[in-house]
Amino acid sequence: MQEEDFTESTSRPSKTKKKEAMHELRDLGAELVELxxxxxxxxxxxxxxxxxxxxxxxxTAHGAHRRQVAYLGKLMRNVDDEPIRAGLALLRGESSAEVARIHRLERMRQRLIDDEGALPELLAxxxxxxxxxxxxxxxNALKEQEGNKPPKSFRAIFQLLQEQDGKPAPEAAETDDE
Structure with a gap:
């Protein structure tokens, strides 16, 4: 009989686990405030x-700020926090998809620097x-490399590619309007 009582008590989360979950949500809210x-x-x-x-x-007041963060954590108990966590991971660059996208853009940039023949591929x-x-x-990037200057244009190429990659494809934009 005592074994049955023990298994029933473990089926629901303990008070400590509930508090840990609430503190995680509060910390997640505090992280959102920093953005x-x-x-x-x-x-x-x-x-x-x-x-x-x-x-x-x-x-700006410390006590009021702390109370507002606690309130934010309380609000977050009522919503699914996984999309929020995924969005934060994406912003931090922790998402494997985001890391793969950045590496792909870096390879494109390097191919462009090495060979101007990559331009038609990028245009396509x-x-x-x-x-x-x-x-x-x-x-300019090639001149910077030759002159051992800071890679300003090299970075600008990456930013340009990143902006283009972030835009929706023209076909997708047309389907959204319909």
Missing amino acids: SVGQLKKIKLPEEIYDAVRECQKI LWPGLDMQQLRQLRR
């Missing part, structure tokens, strides 16, 4: 969570790409 408005919009938070985060960002991938700007950045 910029643009980063918050990328995560696509529920309206009430977004409003609470923005309100907490405005509060992103029809809206400004070829003249990309050629100019490539020439």
